[in-house]
């Protein structure tokens with residue numbers, strides 16, 4: 001067992017974990033952040049994406065011990081303290097960017113990261129930017145629209 | 160209808176929880192539960208000679224290990240055959256754990272229960288199973304040859320053989336001026352929801368009851384199956400489908416071995432597992448132990464006249480059903496009936512053989528046999544058009560059933576055991592819309608332009624008819640609470656289709672309440688015990704109509720009670736935004752919440768509002784408080800049970816570009832015209848079409864199950880199974896036609912599967928058009944297209960007669976056999 005400590009969605013946690021524990025399992029089973037889900041076993045689907053020190057990572061390909069000392073933001077910590085949805089969450093709602101919702105937490109965390117790097121992406125850049133995330137339901141069309149519309153909102157463009 | 164939610168692109172109720180990580184999928188439940196893991200067969204076909212669990216039992220944290228020998232009572236029997244059919248003469252289903260023999264890689268052999276999944280997997284890895292391998296039957300040619308048998312008592316590997324015929328097909332074809340034959344092939348793919356299966360069961364020792372949560376499309380039927388296997392009364396078992404991360408067909412199969420095993424172990428180990436037992440399928444397990452679909456070989460023989468009109472159509476299908484047939488022969492039945500699409504086939508005969516192979520079972524995946532049927536029919540239509548030198552759209556049009564001919568009886572028996580009678584549709588109008596949307600008539604000019612720029616493009620189209628809203632029934636319960644909130648329940652389940660929104664729209668309109676006051680629960684047997692399930696694009700049709708009927712009953716009762724309270728005739732009342740009022744005199748009004756209070760005569764006032772219904776406050780003392788034919792409460796339930804399916808239809812057109820060097824296929828435009836009757840929520844319907852088209856494109860260009868000869872699935876991961884990302888899927892352009900169904904009160908037809916159905920057919924049509932040689936097999940990868948080009952150049956693949964693509968006249972190619980009786984045609988697709 002190894003002692004680790006990290007901040008998850010603004011709250012500090014310290015736990016003893018087996019070194020082999022994946023970050024996603026630590027988050028889900030120890031911290032209780034079940035909003036972050038698992039869709040594959042080969043790091044291909046992106047459903048488990050969280051932010052680690054401000055960068056999107058697939059939490060199934062990080063060991064919990066590697067995140068020792070880090071700041072983690074999950075989908076559950078994205079809304080404002082007053083519960084107001086993040087513009088990306090709002091845009092997914094308005095543009096019907098989700099159906100079953102299973103890919104949605106990872107998709108949104110990736111998209112937020114994408115806009116942090118490129119606030120005004122073209123459609124092609126959005127499609128490329130979310131290329132590590134699988135969705136089986138939506139055909140991506142409304143996800144792309146949601147990211148476009150969130151980008152506009154976040155840049156302060158009136159739509 | 161006061162609020163007119165029906166038809167509006169209402170944003171979804173489901174989103175609030177799913178956007179914030181507050182959804183609850185199966186694996187989000189049962190945090191203190193024990194975990195199950197399975198030892199699965201590494202062989203496609205083998206006898207199990209020994210199982211040694213000694214080392215596994217020593218792993219710290221292991222609670223129990225089960226093999227077939229441990230199963231008791233009905234658990235030791237084979238899993239049920241869900242849909243028997245007289246033509247399925249050799250049905251076989253698996254045991255929950257292998258009984259001496261395994262028939263596909265991934266078949267469960269041993270179940271381990273431990274403190275957590277890590278430990279359960281550690282122990283599973285230490286179980287030693289000894290196998291004596293047997294010859295594996297992989298692929299349809301091997302199954303057909305019957306050199307080896309999957310099941311020793313089915314030596315020809317034929318599980319089912321069915322012939323359906325209308326008219327004298329041999330005579331019709333013999334008399335036809337033109338005859339063509341085609342050999343076609345479609346490979347396997349799979350539903351592949353992003354969330355795999357999973358089940359969590361908890362035995363309540365105090366009550367002697369079982370609660371099962373499962374990621375299913377059919378919770379009422381899982382409940383019945385588990386109760387039967389465990390010998391429990393139905394009322395002692397609850398089954399709940401929580402949020403489900405996609406289904407697409409695979410989760411309609413039940414009970415899965417894991418569903419009954421986890422439930423059984425939860426009861427058996429109750430003392431050791433007070434918080435229950437959970438199993439969550441991992442991605443590899445989903446590939447090798449859930450279900451696949453699509454794999455078929457087809458032979459088509461067609462006779463037609465010089466306008467391309469079908470005179471006789473004779474189709475033989477070899478369908479790969481995998482190792483077992485728990486879901487019967489629904490898929491090939493659908494292929495053989497829905498193959499007809501919007502056309503009159505003349506005389507028709509369809510014969511299929513459903514064959515065993517040592518591979519994962521084959522059960523419906525969105526489209527459920529229709530993509531294969533449409534592939535057969537639409538490849539045939541293109542072949543006829545090319546043979547006669549006619550426009551492909553024209554050949555389809557001459558074969559259409561006319562709108563005036565509805566209802567149209569195709570003379571066959573459909574998958575629900577009912578006659579195949581189309582209820583509605585205007586195919587000519589749909590085709591006109593599609594041609595306008597894609598610019599069918601302008602394509603030749605575009606092709607010339609592209610060619611001048613060194614690009615190779617092609618256009619294709621494909622049509623389908625889809626039987627939706629299959630019976631037997633669904634039900635709905637609607638209850639107005641004294642808070643004014645309206646609680647709705649239906650038994651079928653949701654996997655992302657937005658039922659909580661769509662059904663709330665319907666009830667809001669029927670009842671006259673605000674959409675946000677309606678809360679819908681699906682797939683929870685505690686709330687509604689009678690249901691069939693979510694499949695065959697049936698949820699909106701079946702449960703939509705059921706909740707509408709239940710809401711109408713509630714409305715009637717509300718008007719009656721309000722009429723008494725307002726001293727008005729119920730027919731003079733209306734309900735607007737949850738308030739019952741006198742038409743034209745809105746001041747004379749009573750809120751539904753109060754009507755709900757009045758509907759339940761009380762002795763005790765539990766709150767301020769309830770006082771209005773207590774015994775000294777209301778009541779005509781000459782009558783019983785609850786009339787003889789009445790019940791307390793402002794609630795009702797009702798069922799919708801149609802005599803037959805309702806038939807939606809649509810047509811897709813696609814423009815592709817094929818790279819002259821790399822043979823990569825790019826979809827430039829994807830156009831859909833779709834007729835599912837009146838749209839309850841166009842935003843949701845279009846979302847369903849987008850998702851379906853994505854799966855259609857995926858199945859045409861990327862996805863397949865690659866088995867080697869030993870029956871190993873070589874691409875059992877998202878690393879190797881090419882499920883498309885956003886970078887591969889095109890934008891879909893949609894137009895709708897809304898011909899209502901005469902069969903149900905709302906006039907609606909199903910929409911869930913439509914998008915996927917013509918995917919392989921339409922893309923094959925476009926690639927063929929771009930390349931100038933025939934495409935007979937899907938999916939197609941760039942390397943396969945590259946090789947087809949080489950084969951075409953070498954004369955081993957026939958070219959098209961019409962001129963298209965960037966190449967020399969195909970008729971000068973070796974291997975092309977001109978057909979003397981067809982009119983000479985040198986021009987590209989003619990337009991009228």
Ligand code: FES
Nearest residue numbers: 039043045046060
């Ligand atoms: S679960 Fe992490 S990428 Fe799939």
Ligand code: FES
Nearest residue numbers: 099103135136137
């Ligand atoms: S919404 Fe279901 S996987 Fe994306």
